[in-house]
Amino acid sequence: MTSAASRPTAGPFDRGHTDDLMAFLTASPSPYHAVASAAQRLEKAGFRRVEETAAWDATTGGKYVIRGGAIIAWYVPEGAAAHTPYRIVGAHTDSPNLRVKPQPDMGAHGWRQVAVEIYGGTLLNTWLDRDLGLAGRLTLRDGSHHLVNVDRPLLRVPQLAIHLDRSANDGLKLERQRHMQPVWGTGEVHEGDLIEFVAAEAGVDAEDVSGWDLMVHAVEAPAYLGRDRELLAGPRMDNLLSVHAAVAALASLAGRDDLPYIPVLAAFDHEENGSEADTGAQGPLLGNVLERSVYARGGSYEDRARAFAGTVCLSSDTGHAVHPNYAERHDPTHHPRVNGGPILKVNVNQRYATDGSGRAVFAAACEKAGVPWQSFVSNNDMPCGTTIGPITAARHGIRTVDIGVAILSMHSARELCGAEDPYLLANALVAFLEG
Numbered sequence: 256m257t258s259a260a261s262r263p264t265a266g267p268f269d270r271g272h273t274d275d276l277m278a279f280l281t282a283s284p285s286p287y288h289a290v291a292s293a294a295q296r297l298e299k300a301g302f303r304r305v306e307e308t309a310a311w312d313a314t315t316g317g318k319y320v321i322r323g324g325a326i327i328a329w330y331v332p333e334g335a336a337a338h339t340p341y342r343i344v345g346a347h348t349d350s351p352n353l354r355v356k357p358q359p360d361m362g363a364h365g366w367r368q369v370a371v372e373i374y375g376g377t378l379l380n381t382w383l384d385r386d387l388g389l390a391g392r393l394t395l396r397d398g399s400h401h402l403v404n405v406d407r408p409l410l411r412v413p414q415l416a417i418h419l420d421r422s423a424n425d426g427l428k429l430e431r432q433r434h435m436q437p438v439w440g441t442g443e444v445h446e447g448d449l450i451e452f453v454a455a456e457a458g459v460d461a462e463d464v465s466g467w468d469l470m471v472h473a474v475e476a477p478a479y480l481g482r483d484r485e486l487l488a489g490p491r492m493d494n495l496l497s498v499h500a501a502v503a504a505l506a507s508l509a510g511r512d513d514l515p516y517i518p519v520l521a522a523f524d525h526e527e528n529g530s531e532a533d534t535g536a537q538g539p540l541l542g543n544v545l546e547r548s549v550y551a552r553g554g555s556y557e558d559r560a561r562a563f564a565g566t567v568c569l570s571s572d573t574g575h576a577v578h579p580n581y582a583e584r585h586d587p588t589h590h591p592r593v594n595g596g597p598i599l600k601v602n603v604n605q606r607y608a609t610d611g612s613g614r615a616v617f618a619a620a621c622e623k624a625g626v627p628w629q630s631f632v633s634n635n636d637m638p639c640g641t642t643i644g645p646i647t648a649a650r651h652g653i654r655t656v657d658i659g660v661a662i663l664s665m666h667s668a669r670e671l672c673g674a675e676d677p678y679l680l681a682n683a684l685v686a687f688l689e690g
Contacts, residue, residue, distance in 0.1 A: 266624045266625070266682030266683075267507050267682070267685065268503065268685075269678055270674070270675075270678065271678075272677055272681055273675070273678055275499070275503070276487075277487070277489060279292055279499045280489045280491055280492070281406075283348075283495055284390035284404055284406065284470075284472040284490075284491075285324070285390045285391045285402075285468075285470055285472070286324025286325075286349045286524045287323070287324050287391060287392045287400070287402055287468070288402060288404060290321055290323075290324055290325065290348060290522070291402060293326050293328075293499075293502045293520075293522065294321060296502050297317065297319055297328055297505070297506055299506070300317065300506035300507075301317055301510070302317030302318060302509065303316070303317065303318060303319075304318075304321065305318050305320060307322065307543075311547050311548070312551060313551050313552045313553060314331075315332060315333050315335065316330065316331060316509075317329070317330045317331075317505075318330075318331070319520075320544055322533065322534050323524060323534040324524030324525075324534055325348065325522060325523050325524045325534035325540060326348075326520070327519065327521050327522075327541060328505055328519070328520040329341070329517055329548060330505065330508055330509060330511075330517065330518050331517055331552070332511060332512040332513070332517070334512065335552070336552075337552045337553055337554025337555070337558040337562070338549075338557075338558040338559075338561035338562050339515075339516065339517050339562060340516050340517070340561075340563075340564075340565030340566045340567075341516060341517045341518075341519050341562065341563075342516040342517070342518050342519065342567055342687060342688045342690060343518075343519040343521055343541075343567070343653070344501040344504065344518075344520055344568070344571055344687070344688065345522075345643050345644070345647055345655075346497035346498045346501055346520075346521070346523070346570075346643075347494045347497075347498075347522065347523045347524065347526035347527070347530075347536075348494070348498055348522050348523065348524050349374075349524050349525055349526060350490070350491040350493060350494070350495070350527065350666075351374055351377030351527050351666045352374050352375070352470045352471060352472065353371040353374065353377075353435060353470065353471045354371060354372050354468075354470045355369060355371055355467065355471075356370040356372050358370065358446070359450070360446050360447065360448050361436065361444060362444040365442070366438050366440075366441060367438065367440040367442055367443075367444055367448070368437060368439065368444075369410060369437050369439055369449055370436060371435065371436060373431050374470065375527030376527065377667075377668075378666050378667045379429045379434075379435060381667040381669065382412050382471075382473075382668050383413070383414040384411065384412070384414050385411070385473050386473070386474050386475065387408070387409060387410040387411060387471045387473060387474065388405045388406045388410070388472050388473075388474045389403075389405045389409055389410065389469055389470070389471055390404040390405065390406070390470060390472055391403060391467065391468045391469035391470050392467070392468050392469075393450075393457055393459060393464050393467050394466035394467065394468075395459065395464060395465060396463050396464075396465045401457045401458075403453055403456050403457035403469075405453070406472075406474055407474060408474055410437040410439045411437055411438055411439075412435055412436070412437045412438075437471065450464055450467065453467070473668045476489075477489030477490070479674060484674060485674050486672070486673060486674055487671070487672050487673070487674045487677070488669055488670070489669065489670065490668060490669055490670070491670075492573060493572070493573040493665050493666065493670060494572050494573055494659075496573060496680070497571035497573070497659060497660070497680070498522045499681075500677060500678075500684055501571060502520060503681050504681050504684035504685045505518055505519075505520045505688065507685055508689065514688075514689060514690060515690045516688070516690045517548070518689075519545070521536075521568075521647075523536045523538075523540075523643055526572075526643055530646055536643035537646050541647070541651065545559075545563070563651060563652055563653060564652075566651075566653045566654070567613075567616055567656070567687075568644075568647050568654070568655040568656070569617065569655075569656050569658050569684065570607075570643050570644030570655055570656065571597075571659050571680070572600075572643070572657070572659045573659050573660055573662045573665060573672075574598045574631045574659045574660070574661050574662070575591070575631065575661060575663075575665060576591050576592060576662055576673075577591060577592060577661075578663060584634060584637060585634055586633060586634045586635075587634075589630055589631055591629045591630075591661040592629070592661065592673075593661055593671075593676060594673030594674070594675045595629050595661070595676075596621070596626050596628045596629060596676065596679045597621070597626070597628050597629070597658050597659060597660055597680045597683055598629045598631040598658060598661050599614060599617055599628060599631065599657075599658055600631045600632075600642070600657040600658060600659060601614075601630060601632045602632065602633065602639050604639070606639040606640065606641040607645070607657035608642075608645045608647070608648040608657050609644070609655075609656050609657045609658075612654065613654060613655065613656030616656060616687070617656050617658055617683075617687070620683050620686040620687035621683050621686070623686040623689075624682040624683050624685065624686035625682075626680075626682050626686075628683070629661070642657055644656070644657040659680075660672055660673075660676045660680050661673075661676070
């Protein structure tokens with residue numbers, strides 16, 4: 256279903272939001288960079304970082320917590336009671352890609368290569384013959400972390416020439432171990448070469464590096480395309496598009512003391528491989544932050560129970576737009592289109608957490624914002640993916656609704672969405688967080 260509205264009639268965001276999304280994607284080649292980019296935007300809106308190891312106080316205003324590749328941010332209005340419910344937008348910072356192994360230096364036949372592991376359900380062929388950079392974080396012996404981003408052509412996963420595989424166009428089969436190791440030079444392989452190079456890029460001594468979380472990324476910049484620039488191509492839109500929209504929506508509410516709810520951003524890591532991590536949706540991070548906020552304001556367990564009972568979470572993640580070349584893979588009565596507004600994601604087997612009452616909450620937010628919306632459900636003959644939505648609902652007992660933006664090429668190194676959908680989503684999130 257799509258509402259009658261065609262463009263947002265209320266809300267702070269327009270095409271400039273999509274321009275800013277492009278900058279956010281470029282600045283966020285890893286979950287750690289995405290969190291840093293989000294924090295920078297929140298700081299500009301007056302939010303301040305609080306440490307999990309510190310005692311929390313009852314001060315109001317915007318606060319955020321960072322743990323690895325996850326960030327939880329919230330805004331406490333003046334006069335908020337200890338039992339005030341939350342309005343949460345949940346998302347994730349990670350995307351499928353290739354990640355560097357503990358012993359990364361390898362090679363054969365005069366080629367120097369980097370040993371990588373496949374992260375998440377990536378479309379392997381989209382990483383072939385593409386200029387790749389390297390980003391992530393280095394951990395030093397003193398426990399500190401240093402972000403690094405080699406955002407220039409450094410690596411390449413070369414595809415076998417058609418002359419040596421005449422059947423490639425009839426069905427390309429890639430072995431994850433043998434065929435996905437990128438090259439980054441020629442000559443002899445020496446242990447420690449890659450980390451020495453990355454450490455120099457980060458401005459630290461390689462001897463001080465005791466650990467790393469590094470991953471490759473496509474260095475081609477996000478770009479508008481289409482006759483009327485109505486499409487946006489770029490990396491990691493699953494799911495940094497949602498993270499960016501949620502950050503913008505939350506930041507726009509800073510200074511608002513008339514809110515009936517406490518608005519929250521919960522951007523987790525490791526969604527693409529099951530969320531089982533201390534920074535994932537299955538971990539305790541979100542629950543700990545919400546509970547500590549209640550108790551810091553003088554609340555009791557009863558206040559915590561009341562707050563959680565009145566809380567609603569929008570789990571925002573990308574979904575599938577109808578593909579013009581594979582329309583039969585979609586449900587015949589549900590064909591979400593790009594630039595048609597955000598999608599409400601439904602699966603009766605709880606791969607998505609949406610039910611009828613959640614639909615009403617989302618529809619009300621879109622109506623308030625003047626934003627069109629669509630419904631998504633999978634073809635019964637196709638397996639359905641899942642999100643942090645059911646995990647959040649089950650772990651915390653919070654009513655949760657799965658939504659997102661419809662895209663093509665999901666889990667590709669470079670995805671495609673409608674250029675209007677990012678700001679349509681952001682406007683709907685503002686209306687939802689306002690209550």
